[in-house]
Amino acid sequence: MPSLADIVETSRYLERLLSARPALAAEVEAALEQPVTAAELAAWLDAQPLGEDNLKPVLRQLKQRAYARIAARDLAGLAPLAEVTECMTQIAELAVGKAVAVLGRGLTERYGAPRGADGRLQELIVVGMGKLGGRELNVSSDIDLIFVFPEDGETDAVNASSRAISNFEFFTRLGRGLINAIAEVTGDGQVFRVDMRLRPNGESGPLVCSFDMLENYFITQGREWERYAWIKARPLTGSRHEELEKVRQPFVFRKYFDFGAINAMRGLHAQIRREVAKKDMADNVKLGPGGIREIEFIAQVFQLIRGGRDTPLQIKPTQQVLKLLAERGTLNADAAAELASAYNFLRRLEHRLQYLDDAQTHSLPPGAEDRRRVARAMGFGSYEALLEELDDHRATVSRHFEQVFADPNHGEHALAGLWQDAGGDDQEEKFERLGYRNPPAAAQRIAALRAGPLYQQMSQDIRSRFDVLVPRLIEAAAELPNPDETLSRGVDLLESISRRAAYLALLQQYPQALQKVAQLLSSSSWAANYLQRHPILLDELLDPRLLDAVSDWAGFRAQLSALLEEQEPDTERQMETLREAHHAQVFRLLTQDVAGLLTVEKLADHLSELADILLAAAIQRAWLKMPKRHCEAPKFAVISYGKLGGKELGYASDLDLVFLFDDPAPEAGENYARLGTRLNTWLSAQTAAGQLFETDLRLRPNGDSGLLVSSMESFRKYQLESAWVWEHQALTRARFSAGDRAVGEAFERIRCEVLCQKRDLPKLREEVLAMRQKMVDAHGTKGDQREYVFDLKHDPGGLVDVEFMVQYLVLGHSHRHPELTGNLGNIALLKIAAGLGLIPAELADRVRNAYRDYRRMQHELRLNAARARVAPDLVQQRVDAVRELWRLVFADSATA
Numbered sequence: 058m059p060s061l062a063d064i065v066e067t068s069r070y071l072e073r074l075l076s077a078r079p080a081l082a083a084e085v086e087a088a089l090e091q092p093v094t095a096a097e098l099a100a101w102l103d104a105q106p107l108g109e110d111n112l113k114p115v116l117r118q119l120k121q122r123a124y125a126r127i128a129a130r131d132l133a134g135l136a137p138l139a140e141v142t143e144c145m146t147q148i149a150e151l152a153v154g155k156a157v158a159v160l161g162r163g164l165t166e167r168y169g170a171p172r173g174a175d176g177r178l179q180e181l182i183v184v185g186m187g188k189l190g191g192r193e194l195n196v197s198s199d200i201d202l203i204f205v206f207p208e209d210g211e212t213d214a215v216n217a218s219s220r221a222i223s224n225f226e227f228f229t230r231l232g233r234g235l236i237n238a239i240a241e242v243t244g245d246g247q248v249f250r251v252d253m254r255l256r257p258n259g260e261s262g263p264l265v266c267s268f269d270m271l272e273n274y275f276i277t278q279g280r281e282w283e284r285y286a287w288i289k290a291r292p293l294t295g296s297r298h299e300e301l302e303k304v305r306q307p308f309v310f311r312k313y314f315d316f317g318a319i320n321a322m323r324g325l326h327a328q329i330r331r332e333v334a335k336k337d338m339a340d341n342v343k344l345g346p347g348g349i350r351e352i353e354f355i356a357q358v359f360q361l362i363r364g365g366r367d368t369p370l371q372i373k374p375t376q377q378v379l380k381l382l383a384e385r386g387t388l389n390a391d392a393a394a395e396l397a398s399a400y401n402f403l404r405r406l407e408h409r410l411q412y413l414d415d416a417q418t419h420s421l422p423p424g425a426e427d428r429r430r431v432a433r434a435m436g437f438g439s440y441e442a443l444l445e446e447l448d449d450h451r452a453t454v455s456r457h458f459e460q461v462f463a464d465p466n467h468g469e470h471a472l473a474g475l476w477q478d479a480g481g482d483d484q485e486e487k488f489e490r491l492g493y494r495n496p497p498a499a500a501q502r503i504a505a506l507r508a509g510p511l512y513q514q515m516s517q518d519i520r521s522r523f524d525v526l527v528p529r530l531i532e533a534a535a536e537l538p539n540p541d542e543t544l545s546r547g548v549d550l551l552e553s554i555s556r557r558a559a560y561l562a563l564l565q566q567y568p569q570a571l572q573k574v575a576q577l578l579s580s581s582s583w584a585a586n587y588l589q590r591h592p593i594l595l596d597e598l599l600d601p602r603l604l605d606a607v608s609d610w611a612g613f614r615a616q617l618s619a620l621l622e623e624q625e626p627d628t629e630r631q632m633e634t635l636r637e638a639h640h641a642q643v644f645r646l647l648t649q650d651v652a653g654l655l656t657v658e659k660l661a662d663h664l665s666e667l668a669d670i671l672l673a674a675a676i677q678r679a680w681l682k683m684p685k686r687h688c689e690a691p692k693f694a695v696i697s698y699g700k701l702g703g704k705e706l707g708y709a710s711d712l713d714l715v716f717l718f719d720d721p722a723p724e725a726g727e728n729y730a731r732l733g734t735r736l737n738t739w740l741s742a743q744t745a746a747g748q749l750f751e752t753d754l755r756l757r758p759n760g761d762s763g764l765l766v767s768s769m770e771s772f773r774k775y776q777l778e779s780a781w782v783w784e785h786q787a788l789t790r791a792r793f794s795a796g797d798r799a800v801g802e803a804f805e806r807i808r809c810e811v812l813c814q815k816r817d818l819p820k821l822r823e824e825v826l827a828m829r830q831k832m833v834d835a836h837g838t839k840g841d842q843r844e845y846v847f848d849l850k851h852d853p854g855g856l857v858d859v860e861f862m863v864q865y866l867v868l869g870h871s872h873r874h875p876e877l878t879g880n881l882g883n884i885a886l887l888k889i890a891a892g893l894g895l896i897p898a899e900l901a902d903r904v905r906n907a908y909r910d911y912r913r914m915q916h917e918l919r920l921n922a923a924r925a926r927v928a929p930d931l932v933q934q935r936v937d938a939v940r941e942l943w944r945l946v947f948a949d950s951a952t953a
Contacts, residue, residue, distance in 0.1 A: 061086045064132045067434035070415035071128050074121060081122060085129045092140055093126045095147045102151055109163050112238050116152045117245035123148045128196060128412060132434055138401050141408060145194035150293055152239055152248045153183050153202075157294045160234040164227060169212035171224040179206050180295035181228050181265070183235070186255050190289035191373040195404065197411035197418075199250035200239075203290070204232040204265040207297050228265040250417065255286050268304055275308040281321035284309050288357050288364075289373045310365035311559070342403050342410070343419035347451025349407065351458040352379075352400045358461065359387055363596075366637075368623065376400060386600045392457050399450040406447065409434040470528040477524075480504035491535040499544055503527070506548055511555055522561040526551060529568060533575035546578040546585040553589045560592050563599075573598040573648075580651035581920040583708065587647065590747065593637065594644040603648055608663055613642065614670045621678055631678055632739060635671055636746035642667050643708060650920075657916045658909075664706040668697075671749065672712075672740075672795035679735040683728065692720040693729050693766075694796035695736075696804055698756050703790040703882060705912070707919065711751040712740070715791070719769040719800045726768065733766040756787055769803050776811045782824040785811060786864040792880045808878070815872040822947055825865045832857060838926075847932055849915045849925040853943075854936030856915070859883055859908045862946050866890050883908055896942060904942050907935035 061082065065072035075082035098119065105115045127144040130136035136144075161181070171179040186201035188194045206228045214221035240251040256262050257274040266274070275283075287309045292298045343349045356378040364370040370381055376397050383393035409431050410418050422428055428440040437443040475487055484504070488496035506512060506527070515523060530551065534543035554560040564571045574595065578585045588594060597603060617638055624630045646663050649655050655663070672695050680691045699713035700706045716736070718729040741752045757763050758775035767775070776788070788808055793801025836851040843852070850856045863883045871877045874893050877886065884905045891901035911932075915925040929936070 058089070058135070059133050061089070061129065064129050067132050067409070067430045068128060068412040071125060071132075071412065074125055078121070081125055084122070085125050088126060089129055089133060090135065092130070092136065093123055093144045093147075095151075098123055098147055098151055102155060107155065107159055109159060112156060112159050113241065113243055114245050116156065116238065116248045117243065119152065120148055120248045121245070124196070131196075131408060132412065134436070138404055141196065142188070142193045142404070145196055145198065146189060146192045149185070149189055149194055149200050149249055153185075153200075153235065153293050156235050156238040157181055157183060157231065160231055160238065164231055164234075165212075167219055168222050168227060169214035169219050171206070171210065171212050171227045173208035173210045173224075177208075179208060179210065179224055179228075180297075181206055181231050182295035182298070182301060183293045184301075185291045185293045186286060187289055189293075190291040191375065192291075193374060193404075195411065196408045197415050199252045199417060201252045201255050202236075203253070203256045204228060204235075205268065205271055205301065206265060206295075207268050207300065209267050209269075225263075225265065225267070229263070232264045255283075268300060272304045275304065279308055284361060285357055288360055288371075291373060306371075309361070310371060311361075312365050338420065340421040341419045342407055342421070342447070345451075347399075347454040347458070349400065349403045349419075351454050352396050352403075355379075355388075355396060355458060355461050356382070363387070368620075386602050386606075392460075395453050396457055399454050402446070402450050406431070406435060406443075470525070470532070472528040472531050473524075475531055476503065476507065476527045479507040491531070491540070493535065493540050493544070495541050499541055502545060502548055503531070506552070511552060515555065519555065519558055519561060522558070522565045523551065523555065525565050526561065526571065529571050530575065533572050534579070537575060537579040539579055542582075543575055543579040546582065547575060550574070550578065550585065550589055550592070554592045554595075557592065560595055563595055567599055570595065570598045573603075577648060577651060581647075582922045583920050584647055584651060586922070587644070587708075591640045591644070594640055597641055597644050597648075603645060604652055604654060606645070608642075608646070608666075610663075610666050610670060613638075613667075614673075617670065617674055618677075621674060625681070628678075628682060629744070632742065632744050632749075633746045635674060635739070636744060636749050639667065639671055639749055640746070647708065657912045660916075661700075661705045661707065664708070664710075665701055665704040668701055668706060668712065668750070669794045672697075675736055675739040675749075676732075676796050679739050680732055682735065683732060685724070685728065687722050687724050687728055688720070690797065691718070691729065691732060692725070692797050692800055693718045693732060694798075694800035694804060695794045696791055696801075697794040698787050698791045699753075701794065702792050702880070704792075705882070707916065709919070711753050713753045713756050713787075714794075715754070715757045715772075716766040717769055717772055717800055717804055718766060719797075719803055726766075729766045730764065737765075756784070769800065769807070772804075773807045773810075776807060777814075780811075782821065782868070783828050785868055786825070786828070786861070788812065789864045789867045789878075790880065809871075809875065812867060812871045812878045813875055816869060818869050821865065821869055825861055825868075826947060829857070829861050843929070845928070846926045847929040847936070849911045849918075849927060849932070854932075854939045856908065856911050858939050858943055859887075859904060859911075862904075862943060863887060863890075865946060866895055870895055896946065900938065900942050900945070903935075903938040907932075907938050910935055 061075070065075060075085065101122070102115070102119055105111075107115055123144060127136060127141055131141050173179055182205045184190070184203040184205060186203060188198060189200045189202075194200070206224060208224070210224045211221045212219075212224070212227055236251045236253070239248045241247060253264065254260055256264070257266055257271060257278070263270075287305055290305060290309075292301060339345050341348060353375055356375045359382055360370050360378060367385070370378065372378060372381070379388065379393045379397050379400075382388040383390045388396075407419055410420070410422065412434065413422070413427055413430065422431060425440075432438070432440040432443040435443055437446075472491075475484060478484065479500075484500040485496040488499045493499045512520065512523065530547045531544065534540045534547060537543050551561075564574070574588070577588065577598075600606075617634075620634055620638075621631050624634060643664070646655065646660060646667075650660055676691065676693065676695065680686065680693075694717050696702075696715040696717055697712065698715065700710040701712050701714075716729070716733040718725060720729070722728075737752055737754065740750045741748060754765065755761055757765070758767050758772060758779070764771075776784070780788075788811060791804075791808060793804055832851065833853060836848070838846050838848050838852050848855060860883060863886050867877045867886065870890075870893070874889075874895075876889055877893075879886070879889075881889070887896070887901045887905050887908075890896050891898040914927060914932075918925050918927075
């Protein structure tokens with residue numbers, strides 16, 4: 058470990074300070090290996106008899122003692138960057154807090170205590186901005202402050218010697234006193250320089266403002282750069298911070314993804330770079346190219362864009378933001394690591410430049426001796442070696458900065474003429490050369506768009522974005538197999554988001570996102586419609602892991618639960634969150650699906666798992682909202698039937714649900730009935746984000762006329778004594794989806810008991826066939842159409858035939874073969890039945906393959922919003938296999 062003499066060789070200021078104060082030098086040397094703690098600093102300050110007369114010297118002694126300790130530890134290589142910045146932040150917080158307390162007492166004695174209209178005591182809230190707000194204060198920093206107070210009013214002037222003044226005047230006097238106490242240069246120096254220019258209206262504005270004044274300023278005059286400045290705002294004194302946060306948050310963080318922030322930040326950075334160039338500040342490690350400010354801009358632009366929706370991103374320290382951005386895939390993990398490394402290097406270098414003379418400098422020194430000192434303090438053998446690493450870091454930062462902030466709109470697009478001259482004589486020919494199959498229709502669609510009222514009535518800002526995007530869309534569509542359909546769907550999308558500048562800004566700023574949009578629109582009309590309904594999903598296209606990420610449902614469940622917990626008790630926001638989370642996950646699956654990365658079976662598994670997670674979350678939140686809960690966790694379960702029950706859920710499937718409870722408490726029935734009603738509202742209500750699921754509750758005992766929620770006992774009694782055969786058919790595909798697992802296990806025992814009953818096979822056959830005929834009559838292809846059309850689901854030989862055969866086999870033979878009761882899906886159950894000798898194995902395999910093919914074809918047709926119908930000759934062999942097994946299973950008694 059270096060000696061104190063070696064340490065001060067790299068800091069003239071520290072050398073002068075310790076030479077002038079030998080006792081402090083001894084203290085620093087004795088405590089060199091011990092970090093400086095906030096408790097230690099506070100204890101020292103509390104031990105000093107403190108009043109207005111000695112406030113200034115005591116605060117300066119606090120600063121000198123703490124500064125000397127932390128500087129020595131830093132220069133000795135014992136203190137990481139976080140310890141240094143935290144210590145400097147603690148000094149500022151303690152000094153500000155103590156000064157407000159001491160000076161406030163004096164003012165209160167003279168004028169009384171400031172009070173609001175309702176008599177509540179008012180306090181000055183000192184807001185730390187910039188590096189102080191982010192707990193990142195450097196060793197020779199000024200502190201950026203803003204002074205606010207809750208309400209106008211006046212002091213209470215409780216005695217004859219005092220006079221009442223307005224709260225505004227009281228806090229103005231207190232603010233001026235605070236600045237003087239902290240910033241005035243005395244024989245002991247100063248605590249910190251104070252910069253008040255970030256307050257509303259800057260130097261021309263009042264020194265203090267009420268919450269109402271601040272909110273009005275944000276609404277009427279707040280500028281983009283002020284949103285950036287207020288990201289790190291943090292109250293240091295006073296109370297009622299939650300009220301202040303309600304003023305700050307909507308100004309800084311938009312409810313939607315705010316991609317327009319990139320343009321604003323790009324403009325702000327360009328202005329800074331012009332100043333840097335004008336003042337020849339290329340050697341400035343903070344403001345110069347590849348400097349600290351560029352790293353902060355990268356972190357903060359994503360906070361502005363996403364922080365309104367992703368609240369964890371509202372944290373203030375730069376390095377924590379970079380880490381979160383990497384975890385979310387917003388920044389490449391390598392990029393985030395390189396930026397964090399550069400930030401650490403540049404901040405340490407910044408400190409060593411300031412240690413030389415305790416000067417607020419960020420520029421490399423011109424003199425050889427100072428260069429030698431700085432290089433040594435950074436651990437380099439020469440200044441040249443230091444410069445080499447510095448240049449590497451700055452080049453890395455500049456590269457990442459350009460990737461984030463590069464302007465994609467330089468120069469006019471090659472196809473701009475097709476948009477600017479829409480409706481011109483030669484437009485059809487140009488579309489033909491691009492490969493459009495119906496050039497007149499494409500030209501007409503673009504001409505109608507440009508001439509239509511939607512475009513003509515756009516604001517200049519939105520119209521300029523539109524002018525950039527339409528030529529890119531024409532080009533992107535032309536590169537795909539179905540350019541005409543893609544262009545039409547793309548124009549529909551642009552029209553639907555035309556009033557949402559943030560979405561247009563996203564597509565303008567990220568051309569690769571528009572390319573992905575075009576590919577998605579080309580692949581599926583259903584996907585196009587889904588994106589139109591939920592344009593917020595455009596942001597998902599920016600995630601480079603979109604096609605590679607394997608669904609982490611355990612992680613999703615935990616993350617969703619944490620987010621919903623954070624949003625308590627805001628029911629409306631929680632319902633929106635469930636819908637938005639569902640849309641985002643469905644969209645991710647959709648992109649992988651149309652890219653050919655998922656089988657229909659795997660997709661259905663994912664969609665079913667997603668639905669189960671959302672059901673569980675909805676149960677938990679709905680129960681917490683119950684005013685008269687009789688137990689902590691509800692003994693309640695959601696049983697899923699149909700597509701969700703069989704884990705064959707599709708994108709647009711509704712949920713067939715039954716609600717059960719198993720709880721002897723006398724109030725259980727009433728409470729769970731209310732829970733069931735609330736849960737259904739959570740699932741099916743339309744909100745601004747749409748509907749979570751369409752639910753069908755008619756499969757409960759006694760259908761629409763039955764109770765919404767059934768006890769386990771009544772459910773068992775109904776199933777054994779009153780249920781129809783078709784209800785037992787439905788039970789073959791039922792399973793526990795969410796809620797109390799013990800209730801789910803009790804349901805499964807009842808299900809197996811019901812399915813394992815010995816049945817009269819002829820009677821069972823008769824009822825199953827009658828139900829199948831009803832379905833054919835209601836939904837099957839009619840009359841002569843059968844010659845030309847085959848309905849994959851409803852026609853004889855299709856999907857429903859397979860399902861009915863499996864259900865008949867389960868109901869008819871589970872009493873001898875209980876393994877048939879497993880809810881394993883139709884394909885697996887056909888194999889089990891074949892293994893048991895109930896059906897021929899070779900024929901079972903052909904039917905299993907037919908079922909897979911039917912589901913795949915049905916899925917592909919629905920992706921393009923088509924009915925699940927095909928030409929009969931395309932599926933004749935599959936139909937023949939299904940009908941052959943049908944005749945065998947039902948012993949040629951079929952009439953359907």
